[in-house]
Amino acid sequence: MSTKIKIPTPLRRHTNGLSTIEISASENVRGTLHTLTAQYPTISERLFDGQGQVKTHINIFLNNEDIRFLNGLETNVKDGDTVVLLPALAGG
Amino acid sequence: MSWLRGLRCRECHATYPIDALFVCEECFGPLEAYYDETARNAHVTRENIANGPRTLWRYHDFLPSEYTPRVDLNDGWTPLLRAHNLGRELGLNNLYLKNDTVNPTFSFKDRVVSVAAAKALEFDLPALACASTGNLAGAVAAHAARAGLPSYVFIPADLESAKITSAAIYGATIVAVQGDYDQANRLATEAAETYGWGFVNINLRPYYAEGSKTLAYEVAEQLGWRAPDAVIAPVASGALYTKINRGFEELYEAKLIAGPLPKMLGAQAAGCAPVAHAFGRGTREITPVKARSIAKSLAIGNPADGRYAIDAARKSDGGVFSIPESAVAEGMALLARTEGIFGETAVGVTISVLKKLADARALDPDATIVAYLTGNGLKTSQVIDNVAQKRIDTEPNLEAFQEQFEPKVFAVA
Numbered sequence: 001m002s003t004k005i006k007i008p009t010p011l012r013r014h015t016n017g018l019s020t021i022e023i024s025a026s027e028n029v030r031g032t033l034h035t036l037t038a039q040y041p042t043i044s045e046r047l048f049d050g051q052g053q054v055k056t057h058i059n060i061f062l063n064n065e066d067i068r069f070l071n072g073l074e075t076n077v078k079d080g081d082t083v084v085l086l087p088a089l090a091g092g
Numbered sequence: 093m094s095w096l097r098g099l100r101c102r103e104c105h106a107t108y109p110i111d112a113l114f115v116c117e118e119c120f121g122p123l124e125a126y127y128d129e130t131a132r133n134a135h136v137t138r139e140n141i142a143n144g145p146r147t148l149w150r151y152h153d154f155l156p157s158e159y160t161p162r163v164d165l166n167d168g169w170t171p172l173l174r175a176h177n178l179g180r181e182l183g184l185n186n187l188y189l190k191n192d193t194v195n196p197t198f199s200f201k202d203r204v205v206s207v208a209a210a211k212a213l214e215f216d217l218p219a220l221a222c223a224s225t226g227n228l229a230g231a232v233a234a235h236a237a238r239a240g241l242p243s244y245v246f247i248p249a250d251l252e253s254a255k256i257t258s259a260a261i262y263g264a265t266i267v268a269v270q271g272d273y274d275q276a277n278r279l280a281t282e283a284a285e286t287y288g289w290g291f292v293n294i295n296l297r298p299y300y301a302e303g304s305k306t307l308a309y310e311v312a313e314q315l316g317w318r319a320p321d322a323v324i325a326p327v328a329s330g331a332l333y334t335k336i337n338r339g340f341e342e343l344y345e346a347k348l349i350a351g352p353l354p355k356m357l358g359a360q361a362a363g364c365a366p367v368a369h370a371f372g373r374g375t376r377e378i379t380p381v382k383a384r385s386i387a388k389s390l391a392i393g394n395p396a397d398g399r400y401a402i403d404a405a406r407k408s409d410g411g412v413f414s415i416p417e418s419a420v421a422e423g424m425a426l427l428a429r430t431e432g433i434f435g436e437t438a439v440g441v442t443i444s445v446l447k448k449l450a451d452a453r454a455l456d457p458d459a460t461i462v463a464y465l466t467g468n469g470l471k472t473s474q475v476i477d478n479v480a481q482k483r484i485d486t487e488p489n490l491e492a493f494q495e496q497f498e499p500k501v502f503a504v505a
Contacts, residue, residue: 009285010117019285046120056377057103057120059394061278064271066394068380086281087115089122089297089329089396
């Protein structure tokens with residue numbers, strides 16, 4: 001039972017340079033990210049603001065979908081899912 | 093020489109060297125170009141600019157790159173036209189149109205790509221790439237061809253076929269993503285981390301975005317070094333809108349124009365109006381939406397610069413507004429019928445929001461107002477297929493023609 005987390009370049013100095021991290025599956029995205037930040041504590045303040053909310057400029061995808069269109073951090077995660085962290089930016 | 097000094101995070105102000113970087117390692121905020129503005133402002137004059145090339149590179153002192161003719165397709169320096177007919181219909185006595193439909197690939201995107209391509213060559217990147225709603229794909233492909241680089245354009249698979257063709261013809265590899273623009277953008281962001289290409293609106297974004305400032309510089313110069321009272325532009329990611337605002341600010345800071353600076357008016361269509369919604373709710377926090385608009389070039393549901401667009405709207409006493417989807421084609425037809433310019437769907441959105449504000453008496457009738465026409469209608473012509481045509485079907489002889497024509501003239505009269 002595991003989940004993959006993809007780490008974008010600007011965060012890789014907090015993960016010993018790893019671009020993909022496999023962790024034991026949690027119930028939801030929040031739990032998955034908590035497991036990540038437990039392993040790599042310095043990543044926490046990069047991902048979350050003082051209120052524990054995901055920072056504005058970060059997009060989190062569960063497989064192909066932005067979690068804001070699912071159930072946010074409470075979105076359920078299944079075995080084999082991939083959580084993708086990406087900087088938010090867009091421009092046609 | 094360039095006055096560029098580095099990149100700076102828009103949120104936490106951490107600074108970075110001049111490189112293909114776009115996101116702050118501290119807070120994930122977007123990076124922006126910054127300049128030695130004091131030295132530049134002491135150097136620039138109206139005369140220097142007027143002696144420059146008749147392209148956007150006449151403003152190279154305000155751009156993050158030297159003038160590099162080898163990727164220059166004569167981008168920018170497009171006409172500013174007085175719009176008497178449309179102005180009369182809308183009750184606006186000093187309306188102007190900035191016609192960016194006549195850029196080399198028929199949209200304002202040539203401006204941003206001109207700058208990004210110059211930077212890609214400077215950084216010795218092996219290819220140009222982008223995520224695009226269409227216009228950018230064509231601009232990237234054309235400039236890559238001109239620069240002798242391969243290009244890769246990531247687009248939603250359901251894009252207007254004319255937009256796909258107008259990238260493919262230049263030899264671009266079309267990556268047709270099964271999903272909307274935001275999903276194409278997500279894939280492109282991951283690809284940008286994997287391949288060393290110059291993604292103009294990702295890892296070259298801090299430079300690329302600067303090209304849009306030239307839409308402000310040109311308008312001010314074409315009005316005789318004067319800021320209009322208000323400008324209206326479409327809002328997709330919000331980058332164009334915020335950079336037009338920044339362009340006017342820079343001219344003011346360099347004492348090339350006097351104040352006050354223009355009211356910034358922004359236009360979205362109801363099918364994708366997250367910035368207009370946030371503005372209307374009085375917040376700067378954008379709630380992403382699933383884009384469902386026929387104005388595909390504006391269909392960005394998660395606009396990265398939306399909050400900055402709202403800041404510019406508030407600061408300038410302007411606003412970001414939306415119109416129903418049905419008004420998109422109406423706006424295109426109104427402009428074409430009154431002024432002889434066939435703009436794309438985003439232009440239809442802009443003209444319809446202008447009409448909405450004029451009809452609501454929200455604009456001073458004597459104010460100098462400039463509407464930015466950002467792309468050519470031939471790329472999105474399918475949306476106006478249902479527009480009523482004045483058409484006469486006839487046999488090839490005068491009698492038959494008159495038989496068809498005169499009753500119709502009579503009927504119209």
